[in-house]
Amino acid sequence: MSTNESTRAFPKGFLWGVATASYQIEGAVNEAGRVPSIWDTFSHTPGKVFNGDTGDIACDNYHRYSEDIQQISDLGAHSYRLSLSWPRIMTETGQVNQAGLDHYKRLIDELLERGIDPAVTLYHWDLPQWIEDDGGWLNRDTVGYYTQYVETVFRHLNDTVPKFITQNEPWCASMLGYGLGHHAPGLRDWRKAYRAAHHLLLSHGEAVKLYRAMGGKGQIGITLNLTHVYPGSSSEADVAAARRQDIFLNRWFLDPLTKGSYPSEYFERLRPFVGPLDFIRDEDMESISTEFDFLGVNFYNPAHVVDDPEDNSLTGVKQVSTGRERTAMGWEIEPEGLYDLLKRLQDCTDKPLYITENGAAFEDVVVDGRVADTERIAYLHGHIAALQRFVAEGGNLKGYYVWSLLDNFEWAFGYSKRFGLIYVDFETQQRIRKDSFTWFGQLVAGNGLPAMARSIE
Ligand code: FCB
Numbered sequence: 334m335s336t337n338e339s340t341r342a343f344p345k346g347f348l349w350g351v352a353t354a355s356y357q358i359e360g361a362v363n364e365a366g367r368v369p370s371i372w373d374t375f376s377h378t379p380g381k382v383f384n385g386d387t388g389d390i391a392c393d394n395y396h397r398y399s400e401d402i403q404q405i406s407d408l409g410a411h412s413y414r415l416s417l418s419w420p421r422i423m424t425e426t427g428q429v430n431q432a433g434l435d436h437y438k439r440l441i442d443e444l445l446e447r448g449i450d451p452a453v454t455l456y457h458w459d460l461p462q463w464i465e466d467d468g469g470w471l472n473r474d475t476v477g478y479y480t481q482y483v484e485t486v487f488r489h490l491n492d493t494v495p496k497f498i499t500q501n502e503p504w505c506a507s508m509l510g511y512g513l514g515h516h517a518p519g520l521r522d523w524r525k526a527y528r529a530a531h532h533l534l535l536s537h538g539e540a541v542k543l544y545r546a547m548g549g550k551g552q553i554g555i556t557l558n559l560t561h562v563y564p565g566s567s568s569e570a571d572v573a574a575a576r577r578q579d580i581f582l583n584r585w586f587l588d589p590l591t592k593g594s595y596p597s598e599y600f601e602r603l604r605p606f607v608g609p610l611d612f613i614r615d616e617d618m619e620s621i622s623t624e625f626d627f628l629g630v631n632f633y634n635p636a637h638v639v640d641d642p643e644d645n646s647l648t649g650v651k652q653v654s655t656g657r658e659r660t661a662m663g664w665e666i667e668p669e670g671l672y673d674l675l676k677r678l679q680d681c682t683d684k685p686l687y688i689t690e691n692g693a694a695f696e697d698v699v700v701d702g703r704v705a706d707t708e709r710i711a712y713l714h715g716h717i718a719a720l721q722r723f724v725a726e727g728g729n730l731k732g733y734y735v736w737s738l739l740d741n742f743e744w745a746f747g748y749s750k751r752f753g754l755i756y757v758d759f760e761t762q763q764r765i766r767k768d769s770f771t772w773f774g775q776l777v778a779g780n781g782l783p784a785m786a787r788s789i790e
Contacts, residue, residue, distance in 0.1 A: 342781040343724060348450070348732030349777040350412035351405060351754065352690050354457035354501065356388045357741040359418065361395035365432035367421040370459035371469065375517035376742075386747025392739050393762050398440050400764070404755060405449055405738065408770060409777045412450040414689060414734045415440070416457035416501065423482050425463045434489055441493050452496040452689075452734070454556065455483050455540065458506055458517070465518055470507065470529035473612070479536040480543055487547050495551040498629055498689065499540040502558040503533035504586055515745050523606040523647060531612055534589055538620035545623075555590065556629030556689045559583050561674040565639035565653045574640035574650040577602065581648045582636070591681045593622035606647050627731070628682055629689035632716075633662075635670025660712065661694040661750055668715035675723045675730065685729050690736035691716050694743070694750040697767065704756045704767040713769065717782060735773060739764070 356372045376387035394401055405413050421433030444451050456479070460469055464478050483499075500506070509516040512526030520526075537555050544553045560582045564575035580599045588596050600610070641651035657665040671691070678686060693712040697704050713735065724730050740753035748759055754770040757763075775783035 342779070343721065345780070347724075347780060348411050348687070349773075349780075350410050350414055350450075350452065350732060350734040351408065351738040351773075352414035352452075352734040352736050353394070353738050353741065354416040354454065355418035355421075356391070356457070356459040357737075357743070358392040358394040358401075358739055360388065360390040360393045362389050364395065365421070365436065366424065366430040367418065367433060368423075368425055369462040370418070370420045371462055371465045371517035372459050374462055374465075375519055376747075378519070381517075381519060382745055383747040383749050386742065386749075388742045390759075391742045392757050392759075394739070395436070397762065399443060401738065402440070402443050402447060402449070404764065404766075405444075406447045408754070408774045410449065410773075411777070412452050412496075412732065412734070413444055413738070414452040414454065414498070416454035416459075417486060418459050419456065419482050420459060420461040422485060423461065423478075425461070427478070427481060429485050434485070438489065438493075441490065445493060450495050451493070452498065453486075453490070453494045454498040454501050455486060456499070456506075456536075457501040458510075460517075469518055470511070470532045471525055473532060473535075476532055476536045476539055480539045483540045484543060484547070487544060487549065491547065491550055496627075497540075497544065497549070497551065497553045498556050499537040499553065500533055501556045501689075502631060503530055503537070503555075504558055504582065506530075506533055523603075524608050527603070527607045527610070528612045530585065531617070534586065534621045535617050537590075538617075538623045541623045541625055542620060552626035554625045554627035554629055554684070554687075556631055557583075557586050558631040558633075558690075559587075559674055559678070560632075561635040561670045561677065563635060563637045563670075565637050568640075570640035570642075571638070574638050574648075577648045578636060578638045578650045587681055589618060589621045590625070590628075591622065593618045603647070625684060627685045627687055628678070629687050630674070630678070631690035631736070632671045632674060632688060633660075633691065633693075634664040635667055635674070660708075661696055662746075664693075666693070666712055666715065668719040671716055672719040672723055675720075675728055679728065683729070685731040687731055688720065688733040690734060692736035692752050694752045697740075697751050697756055699756060699758075699765060702765065704765060706767045706769050709767070709769045710772045713773065714782060717776070721782070 376382045424430050441451050507526045507530035511520045511529045512523050514521040562575045562579040564571040580596045584596045637653050638650040659665050695708045737752045739755050740751040740757040743750040756765040
């Protein structure tokens with residue numbers, strides 16, 4: 334191996350994986366005792382999701398999971414991050430739905446038989462609708478419903494799952510779901526958003542405690558969507574604006590988890606929007622900051638912001654463009670943002686970090702049965718190169734998951750945004766491996782960036 338190659342290689346045992354989430358891929362929404370979720374309700378409400386798309390069929394993964402596991406196996410990935418559908422596992426009366434549990438047992442056993450480690454997310458936004466009808470994440474009782482559900486999961490899957498992720502992106506679940514209304518349940522009320530965020534964090538802490546009490550055999554952590562924030566200029570006002578945005582996006586979640594307190598410097602700014610933070614009880618902070626085993630990081634792009642004195646909203650900032658190339662989501666591509674974010678996270682926690690999602694949507698087209706997604710390869714290449722630098726400097730990063738294995742139901746964007754390494758024809762359910770699939774397979778095999786993409790660097 335040349336020096337060049339050895340410097341590109343990742344440490345032995347570095348985990349390469351692919352990620353999905355239940356509502357985005359499973360379909361089969363009325364099967365085997367599954368009850369409705371808030372995303373069924375939301376996607377069936379006219380005007381909420383692009384083109385009126387729903388997850389009713391999605392990638393039909395509920396029926397095709399063996400075929401999709403075969404793809405992961407062919408890819409050579411070491412781990413598969415999937416989420417469990419709570420509404421498949423618990424009935425409205427709080428009983429266990431054995432058929433739902435059996436589905437995941439079969440799926441996990443099949444992964445293990447093929448030598449693929451399951452990384453199981455316990456909540457990726459598909460709250461049972463009956464719990465929403467009882468107040469959803471605004472109701473403190475939902476923490477109890479959640480622990481009842483995860484207790485069932487731990488009891489049945491503890492021996493087979495090396496990694497549990499309690500919550501996926503509580504920022505999105507609370508701020509997009511209850512504050513901005515872009516996601517289910519579609520409310521627009523900051524007080525509700527902050528209340529929901531607190532209960533989501535508390536549910537995480539309670540799940541970690543439960544896992545330890547039940548003798549959890551693997552590791553347990555949480556996944557946050559973190560956005561590195563840069564000030565648009567070095568002016569005092571812009572630096573302060575970046576700090577506010579950083580609290581809004583990152584620290585409101587990172588601080589309670591790692592320090593056991595919310596950033597108090599933000600309380601005054603929040604007060605007119607949120608009112609008294611009386612939904613936070615002192616004892617909650619101890620629970621939320623229970624020691625976790627790893628921190629999952631979802632990263633897509635950083636943010637550049639300036640102060641906006643005209644803006645009376647919560648943060649009073651304006652996002653500015655840096656003129657970089659964008660993905661089909663309109664997100665600017667800036668891999669240095671990932672490097673800077675990870676550097677900063679080393680100051681927040683000494684626990685191992687995993688990139689639990691990273692990837693990009695582009696306008697993929699099938700030409701003669703092939704999807705030549707060079708832009709996606711370049712995106713992944715740039716971000717993995719940033720990770721390589723971080724790891725080479727001694728950074729405590731243990732794995733990386735591409736979002737996503739398959740094109741799927743991209744929440745409010747429906748099927749219009751394709752993030753997969755595998756193209757899905759949603760009419761026929763045919764799967765077509767994109768060029769990025771082959772590229773990522775080579776990366777996994779060589780435990781470092783493959784030669785074919787080096788020219789892009
Ligand atoms: C994240 C979500 C994931 C996917 C990607 C693109 O916010 O966790 O489900 O939709 O964005």
